[in-house]
Amino acid sequence: MRDLGAERKRQGKSPGRSVAVLGVMATLAILFGYVEVLIPFNFGIPGIKLGLSNLVVLYALYRLSYREALAISLVRVVLIGFLFGNMFSLAYAATGAILSLSVMAGLKKTGVFGILGISSAGGTAHNIGQILVAYLVTPSLPLLWYLPILMIAGLITGLIIGGLTAVLLGRTEAVFRKLG
Template identity: 55%
Template sequence: MKNRAAYFGVFTALALIFSYVEMLIPIQFGVPGIKLGLANLLIVIMLYKCGPKEALLLSVVRIVLSGFIFGNMFSIIYSLAGGILSLAVMAFLKGRGSFSVMGVSIAGGVCHNIGQLAVAMAVVETYRVGYYLPVLLIAGMLTGMLIGIVSNEVLKRIRNINLY
């Protein structure tokens, strides 16, 4: 039981560090809200090594903590919407067993952006922000692919390590 708490603490700390590093990266994609999603690397690894419940807990803890530290209440709401939808889809696809780590991650990246866009539409009470959808889908695919490639490589290297 002690190892579980220690591993979870390490994963949470790494996710927060990745969130902070991502804030420091001065990459502007021309569309508000597009980020690399570096912290999602830890979510994907947790999903594959420990399961969906642990990945959900890590995702929520990371989003809330990083929102309070680096953002605001709106960033927490947007991130929770994207994170929960993303994780639900990733857990479903992983459970099917017919998707690679990269495929699962790409679906997660796309769904994260869809979840955030849905909240944005509700907040501004218009569907006009939906014109961002094509750009967000492409961005989700590209960032999901990058996170999927790195996650797959990390998972290969830690396959003999039991986290839980």
């Protein structure tokens, strides 16, 4: 975090402000994860959810940087894991989150893809990561059935999140610029 602060300072932004922004975003990500439960989004297949908190991470990836998005994502995963989950759910969430963000950051860096493509690839990668962990915990072949289904689900949720983030990025542009 000190590194991050120094980096921001070089860019002429105060580390305190940076920490504040990251804190607010991490809080938002955690809250979104909670609010999500209230939104009915159900294919009748267990394990599929919208992934609203990914909205914050994707937003951070675009508005801030890869490292800051990673920080927000990890803080969220660890806090949620300690508060409401156990070691297993933490491992699931962390793998999904890291894999998803890595894929999104990598695709973004190529400069070839737009936010919808990046987001849907991220959603897919997130679900692949979860199946991967599940398979490592209990190796069973029927589990692989979930893989293509969850990939498509991740694609759809990724598209939705990508679209929402695009709108959000556009609407908050002015505000963020004013904050500097």
